[in-house]
Amino acid sequence: MRHGRLLILGNGGAALSAARAARASGYPGEIHLASDVQGPAFNPMLAPYFLKGALPWERCFPFGPGFYDALGITCHFGAAAERLDARSREVTLASGERLSYDRCLVATGAGPIVPPVPGLKGSNRAFVLRTAASARQLEEAIPQARSALVLGASFVGLKVAEILTRRQIRVTLLDCADQVLPGGAHGLLAAAIQALFERHGVEVRLGCAMEGMEGAGKGVACHFTDGKVEAADLVVVCTGVKPNIDFLDPLQVRTDQAVLVDERLETSAQGLYAAGDASQGINIISGKYEWLATWENACLQGRVAGRNMAGKGACYPGSLPQNIGPFFEWTYAQIGDVKGDVRVHGHSVLHRFFGSPSEGRFLVLAFREDVLVGANLINCARLAGGLRRAIRERWRWEGSAQDGLTMEGVEKALRRGTDDFRSRSGRKRFGCFSRS
Amino acid sequence: MTQYAFAFDVTRCSGCMACVVACQDQNDLDAIEAVAFRHVTTSETGAYPSARIDHFSLACQHCGDAPCVPACPTAAIHRRGQDNVVVVDRDLCVGCHTCQLTCPFGAPTFPEDGRMAKCDLCHTRREHGMKPACVLVCPSGALDVGPIEELSARKAKEASLKILKSIVATSAGDV
Numbered sequence: 168m169r170h171g172r173l174l175i176l177g178n179g180g181a182a183l184s185a186a187r188a189a190r191a192s193g194y195p196g197e198i199h200l201a202s203d204v205q206g207p208a209f210n211p212m213l214a215p216y217f218l219k220g221a222l223p224w225e226r227c228f229p230f231g232p233g234f235y236d237a238l239g240i241t242c243h244f245g246a247a248a249e250r251l252d253a254r255s256r257e258v259t260l261a262s263g264e265r266l267s268y269d270r271c272l273v274a275t276g277a278g279p280i281v282p283p284v285p286g287l288k289g290s291n292r293a294f295v296l297r298t299a300a301s302a303r304q305l306e307e308a309i310p311q312a313r314s315a316l317v318l319g320a321s322f323v324g325l326k327v328a329e330i331l332t333r334r335q336i337r338v339t340l341l342d343c344a345d346q347v348l349p350g351g352a353h354g355l356l357a358a359a360i361q362a363l364f365e366r367h368g369v370e371v372r373l374g375c376a377m378e379g380m381e382g383a384g385k386g387v388a389c390h391f392t393d394g395k396v397e398a399a400d401l402v403v404v405c406t407g408v409k410p411n412i413d414f415l416d417p418l419q420v421r422t423d424q425a426v427l428v429d430e431r432l433e434t435s436a437q438g439l440y441a442a443g444d445a446s447q448g449i450n451i452i453s454g455k456y457e458w459l460a461t462w463e464n465a466c467l468q469g470r471v472a473g474r475n476m477a478g479k480g481a482c483y484p485g486s487l488p489q490n491i492g493p494f495f496e497w498t499y500a501q502i503g504d505v506k507g508d509v510r511v512h513g514h515s516v517l518h519r520f521f522g523s524p525s526e527g528r529f530l531v532l533a534f535r536e537d538v539l540v541g542a543n544l545i546n547c548a549r550l551a552g553g554l555r556r557a558i559r560e561r562w563r564w565e566g567s568a569q570d571g572l573t574m575e576g577v578e579k580a581l582r583r584g585t586d587d588f589r590s591r592s593g594r595k596r597f598g599c600f601s602r603s
Numbered sequence: 604m605t606q607y608a609f610a611f612d613v614t615r616c617s618g619c620m621a622c623v624v625a626c627q628d629q630n631d632l633d634a635i636e637a638v639a640f641r642h643v644t645t646s647e648t649g650a651y652p653s654a655r656i657d658h659f660s661l662a663c664q665h666c667g668d669a670p671c672v673p674a675c676p677t678a679a680i681h682r683r684g685q686d687n688v689v690v691v692d693r694d695l696c697v698g699c700h701t702c703q704l705t706c707p708f709g710a711p712t713f714p715e716d717g718r719m720a721k722c723d724l725c726h727t728r729r730e731h732g733m734k735p736a737c738v739l740v741c742p743s744g745a746l747d748v749g750p751i752e753e754l755s756a757r758k759a760k761e762a763s764l765k766i767l768k769s770i771v772a773t774s775a776g777d778v
């Protein structure tokens with residue numbers, strides 16, 4: 168059997184998981200990896216923890232520097248992919264180098280979005296937090312700063328606000344939405360988290376956007392839509408990311424927000440795969456193609472893509488919106504969909520609340536026709552894994568609206584499925600993980 | 604490569620919690636449920652006259668394809684080469700709780716230092732020829748440990764014997 172060339176574009180969790188999976192599947196042929204980033208691979212998820220001081224710099228590269236040689240990977244570092252011709256199966260790098268392939272993986276990740284605010288882009292006082300270089304730049308800027316503006320009350324935005332506060336910087340957190348964590352938190356929990364940040368001295372300003380920025384050097388003046396003007400020593404932009412897929416021709420490869428992939432992580436172009444933040448697959452809950460970018464998803468998708476590129480048959484069961492992390496002394500997790508937009512899903516969502524922020528534990532479960540579809544947790548992260556499993560497997564809770572349901576009852580049910588709480592379909596959908 | 608694992612016989616477990624206490628003692632854990640590596644859950648099913656109570660003693664399952672391993676952003680969670688047991692390098696843990704989100708058994712715990720801790724199948728004890736604390740102390744022999752192939756073969760043998768005995772008993776009754 169002829170073993171063609173595997174080409175992996177990108178140098179992150181998905182890219183390296185794919186290379187490892189291909190070798191683990193016994194693939195003996197050439198594996199080439201091309202990226203604008205010089206190895207080893209940086210994990211962007213660790214950037215806030217590096218800034219927090221929880222992890223030394225050299226530990227932010229979980230695959231290590233010896234990964235490429237150990238797996239016999241030919242690296243083309245320092246030049247991003249500029250063009251991919253899916254018909255002739257050839258990639259042109261920014262350096263002008265051309266690489267042909269038999270099977271190619273697009274794992275180019277995502278880059279930060281900087282809103283089109285006059286004066287923001289290109290300012291030496293504006294920072295993003297995504298790549299190794301951007302993490303180092305922000306780390307160097309923090310010691311000189313006394314005040315900071317964090318744009319975007321997303322998960323990353325909140326983490327950055329916490330870190331800067333812990334490092335004795337006065338922080339204003341700004342978001343044009345009417346709550347923090349607008350993407351996945353129920354309003355009540357979002358309010359509790361906002362109150363937590365305010366107790367720690369963070370000024371949270373919601374329903375307000377920045378419309379201009381002036382100045383440079385040591386500090387800048389920020390103009391807001393409510394007419395206020397405030398000075399800040401640095402501005403950290405946490406307004407989301409977008410996939411790095413500009414080098415693909417949409418006439419050759421189907422794209423939406425990112426590259427559309429099937430359960431084998433294969434794109435519409437033959438021999439072309441996509442994984443990680445550059446790909447868009449099925450959301451298990453909605454059944455729709457959605458862009459769900461997390462480190463875990465990226466690594467698992469990369470693994471499946473790598474196996475398939477090596478000629479093995481592997482399927483990815485789909486992703487779930489999820490996030491977990493510590494905020495100050497709390498641990499917060501969001502899984503699935505707690506918002507329940509009737510216009511989108513056609514069914515109203517029933518919310519059940521357990522505990523309260525003042526008790527130190529707060530849990531909200533969202534049911535759609537008795538099926539668990541989402542959960543938000545404050546300080547009860549021990550339930551997170553069980554709830555994620557129940558949401559993935561579409562567990563049904565008969566009588567979810569009835570009184571008498573307690574947090575302890577939920578915990579017990581998750582540990583050992585009860586008569587009330589059982590798999591809707593009767594079949595396991597946790598397919599990617601097989602237990603011995 | 605040999606995969607070590609726990610075996611648990613639900614028909615033998617009385618829910619006495621001796622395994623939980625032995626684990627806390629072995630690992631110097633505070634005697635609070637939130638940071639225990641092992642938990643016992645009681646499940647009541649059915650109704651009179653066929654009501655049933657079962658007890659489940661659960662710790663880390665050291666899954667064959669453990670979801671916590673690829674999810675860990677620092678690669679702090681990994682497999683030991685000798686016995687494929689899933690262990691955590693606590694010095695590398697940043698306390699992001701991602702493992703807690705991926706583990707369906709609730710095995711990862713976070714003590715006061717904010718770094719993940721969990722059952723390591725008492726590998727230090729096993730290296731010195733001893734059984735894990737929970738297995739040693741279990742008064743009804745509900746818990747066991749060993750290579751998974753051995754455990755499976757033993758289970759299969761026990762199940763076969765049970766079936767054979769029931770057939771013999773039924774045949775004797777017919778006579």
